[in-house]
Amino acid sequence: xxxxxxxxxxxxxxxxxxxxxxxxxxxxxxxxxxxxxxxxxxxxxxxxxxxxxxxxxxxxxxxxxxxxxxxxxxxxxxxxxxxxxxxxxxxxxxxxxxxxxxxxxxxxxxxxxxxxxxxxxxxxxxxxxxxxxxxxxxxxxxxxxxxxxxxxxxxxxxxxxxxxxxxxxxxxxxxxxxxxxxxxxxxxxxxxxxxxxxxxxxxxxxxxxxxxxxxxxxxxxxxxxxxxxxxxxxxxxxxxxxxxxxxxxxxxxxxxxxxxx
Amino acid sequence: xxxxxxxxxxxxxxxxxxxxxxxxxxxxxxxxxxxxxxxxxxxxxxxxxxxxxxxxxxxxxxxxxxxxxxxxxxxxxxxxxxxxxxxxxxxxxxxxxxxxxxxxxxxxxxxxxxxxxxxxxxxxxxxxxxxxxxxxxxxxxxxxxxxxxxxxxxxxxxxxxxxxxxxxxxxxxxxxxxxxxxxxxxxxxxxxxxxxxxxxxxxxxxxxxxxxxxxxxxxxxxxxxxxxxxxxxxxxxxxxxxxxxxxxxxxxxxxxxxxxxxxxxxxxxxxxxxxxxxxxxxxxxxxxxxxxxxxxxxxxxxxxxxxxxxxxxxxxxxxxxxxxxxxxxxxxxxxxxxxxxxxxxxxxxxxxxxxxxxxxxxxxxxxxxxxxxxxxxxxxxxxxxxxxxxxxxxxxxxxxxxxxxxxxxxxxxxxxxxxxxxxxxxxxxxxxxxxxxxxxxxxxxxxxxxxxxxxxxxxxxxxxxxxxxxxxxxxxxxxxxxxxxxxxxxxxxxxxxxxxxxxxxxxxxxxxxxxxxxxxxxxxxxxxxxxxx
Numbered sequence: 001x002x003x004x005x006x007x008x009x010x011x012x013x014x015x016x017x018x019x020x021x022x023x024x025x026x027x028x029x030x031x032x033x034x035x036x037x038x039x040x041x042x043x044x045x046x047x048x049x050x051x052x053x054x055x056x057x058x059x060x061x062x063x064x065x066x067x068x069x070x071x072x073x074x075x076x077x078x079x080x081x082x083x084x085x086x087x088x089x090x091x092x093x094x095x096x097x098x099x100x101x102x103x104x105x106x107x108x109x110x111x112x113x114x115x116x117x118x119x120x121x122x123x124x125x126x127x128x129x130x131x132x133x134x135x136x137x138x139x140x141x142x143x144x145x146x147x148x149x150x151x152x153x154x155x156x157x158x159x160x161x162x163x164x165x166x167x168x169x170x171x172x173x174x175x176x177x178x179x180x181x182x183x184x185x186x187x188x189x190x191x192x193x194x195x196x197x198x199x200x201x202x203x204x205x206x207x208x209x210x211x212x213x214x215x216x217x218x219x220x221x222x223x224x225x226x227x228x229x230x231x232x233x234x235x236x237x238x239x240x241x242x243x244x245x246x247x248x249x250x251x252x253x254x255x256x257x258x259x260x261x
Numbered sequence: 262x263x264x265x266x267x268x269x270x271x272x273x274x275x276x277x278x279x280x281x282x283x284x285x286x287x288x289x290x291x292x293x294x295x296x297x298x299x300x301x302x303x304x305x306x307x308x309x310x311x312x313x314x315x316x317x318x319x320x321x322x323x324x325x326x327x328x329x330x331x332x333x334x335x336x337x338x339x340x341x342x343x344x345x346x347x348x349x350x351x352x353x354x355x356x357x358x359x360x361x362x363x364x365x366x367x368x369x370x371x372x373x374x375x376x377x378x379x380x381x382x383x384x385x386x387x388x389x390x391x392x393x394x395x396x397x398x399x400x401x402x403x404x405x406x407x408x409x410x411x412x413x414x415x416x417x418x419x420x421x422x423x424x425x426x427x428x429x430x431x432x433x434x435x436x437x438x439x440x441x442x443x444x445x446x447x448x449x450x451x452x453x454x455x456x457x458x459x460x461x462x463x464x465x466x467x468x469x470x471x472x473x474x475x476x477x478x479x480x481x482x483x484x485x486x487x488x489x490x491x492x493x494x495x496x497x498x499x500x501x502x503x504x505x506x507x508x509x510x511x512x513x514x515x516x517x518x519x520x521x522x523x524x525x526x527x528x529x530x531x532x533x534x535x536x537x538x539x540x541x542x543x544x545x546x547x548x549x550x551x552x553x554x555x556x557x558x559x560x561x562x563x564x565x566x567x568x569x570x571x572x573x574x575x576x577x578x579x580x581x582x583x584x585x586x587x588x589x590x591x592x593x594x595x596x597x598x599x600x601x602x603x604x605x606x607x608x609x610x611x612x613x614x615x616x617x618x619x620x621x622x623x624x625x626x627x628x629x630x631x632x633x634x635x636x637x638x639x640x641x642x643x644x645x646x647x648x649x650x651x652x653x654x655x656x657x658x659x660x661x662x663x664x665x666x667x668x669x670x671x672x673x674x675x676x677x678x679x680x681x682x683x684x685x686x687x688x689x690x691x692x693x694x695x696x697x698x699x700x701x702x703x704x705x706x707x708x709x710x711x712x713x714x715x716x717x718x719x720x721x722x723x724x725x726x727x728x729x730x731x732x733x734x735x736x737x738x739x740x741x742x743x744x745x746x747x748x749x750x751x752x753x754x755x756x757x758x759x760x761x762x763x764x765x766x767x768x769x770x771x772x773x774x775x776x777x778x779x780x781x782x783x784x785x786x787x788x789x790x791x792x793x794x
Contacts, residue, residue: 006360006400007360007361007400009361009398137360137361137364138359138360138364139359139364139367139368139371156358159358159359160358162360163357163358163359163360163401166400166402167354167401167402169402170402171627174622174624174627175627175628177586177591177622178622178627178628179628180591180611180612180615181589181591181615181619181620181621181622181628181689182615182628182640182641182644182688182689182692183612183615183616183641183644183645183692184612184640184644185612185644198630199628199630199640202630203626203627203628203629203630206626206630206674207626207627210626211352211354211355212355214350214352214355214356215355215356215358216317217313217317217339217348217350218350218355218356218358219358220317220338220339220340220343221339221343221347221348221369221417221420222343222358222368222369222372222416222420223340223343223344223369223372223373224368224372
């Protein structure tokens, strides 16, 4: 089964990096991709992240997401084409002469630009976040987040959310099988699709909710609410960390300066 | 160590108390066994002793509990109590927070701030104890139920608390793994730990137990010496302490004595004869199944004939469930073939196959989603095209079979675990498949409920169904099943007729039901398979 957003136990330069610097870099990338509207900068960032994944041999993980991202991009570009009209008109979505003489839904450069920027932002954010998650052990991620004083409850929420993605996938599969054994036949068409969700979703949600109490108790039993000093488990820094932070910082500087010029 | 004085407890939303007037002192270094029927208050008692009722759940509390001579209320919540008391709950999945087994065990140790070498030592020890070192880097969702329980146990053991409470923590373990837990607990007891085991089936732990507390309807019915339980059979039956009583008093009272049992199933008893008669209902030829690199099934050949009652046995991960998923087309053969009533599963669609094979999974909660019991059964009927007025009769009949006819309009998730399990069976039998396959039908059920489930199997067999069950409950297999298939790493290593039903000499009741014999036969099986540690 395809696993999404799970730690991959390997040894690469990304794995050896300090989780804190990775978090800093990812935060930086996310902030930058929101701040900049320059498609070249964004494309450069996406390219950079992809190079990093190549270096770590994790490009396959990123490529898995491309299908989803391309779908998202097309939707976003269509959305902007429909809603945004600025710049020059390069053509019409429904060409002139088919339905009306003048053509319908003008495609403008402003819309295309904006759609592209939005898409590239998603590429950059998702790729960066995914590299962080697949190369950092959840427990290290947790230590790092706690070290920068993110409240323990939020950290636990985050880690548990990651942890239960595949479990929900497995359980969904199991429920699907149990319903198939009862002759469940997912309907066709939109209505059928929506109706067929109930036999899967109801048990899935009910089972998950039933699990929360034991989960909470277990965390308390492991002492998450009164942690002892974690000094002994201090995370170490290496050259890659400094390089990564440096890269993001330089890019940030570039974006800021670029904004003034 | 832990002392309960006139302790009564009512859950916030409940009308009647879950525990009534409990007086109990758990001594330091003691191994206390707590048992009773479902809903007798076992889990509530475990939560009470861990201080969880006071600090986490709330509700109406009367009387007092003290831990090490200090009122449990005075502790600074679970965060302080958990330094002294470790609890392993029955739901293993929810106790695994991290993405690898190693992290799972490390997490608690690191939070406690132990020095590095101490952490490494304890990690290794806990993993060795529970035999999970080879799973170190595996993610929890890739583990089997039994493996998850072992990890949950290891994570708690590593914390090395003075008190250890196990609440049905071994339900999904096979016999071999339970023996291992047994020896671990024995060592811990020798090291002076206080251990409380809460389980509906404490048979495996009687040998190391100091006292047995028997709960009934929220009250302590008796506190006994473990040896009294094995010796005195009337205790056994009244208390439902081991699954041994499955066949004794309960069955007799329902006009189902063992002699009756053999005679009612006269035809299938003589297996070789029934095998000759007719075509097999399931025919498996050279079936191989792979999950990635793992060879889950290795060239299986098997024929199942109409009217048989078969058990498929095997340790966790031996391929049992994988095999039965081929019987209704949930899995298609990687190579080889499977025919259900002559229909090749590789070509016939699954919604056609389910008319012939009904598969009931281990966890009924994975299929119940409707608002009433009735609607739940109707779902399956509609799926195979049974509609209109005739459904009412079919629903009623299947509910009668599973003894739930009173519950037609009830919300399924309000039923007890045993009732939900039986409802799951009803959902499948309403579709009138010739073959009914049950995956671990008695897991999570107490002896009385398991017994009811097995009677239901017998009844269905008499109605002409063929029954295959996947189980690791040896007692049930010995008492109820005619043909036993044992699997090991994807292969069938044994396919034999149960001695009890084969007609070869009289069955010695004592030997069949005696606790010591069951252990002996377990080790014999181990010796044969050559896998036991």
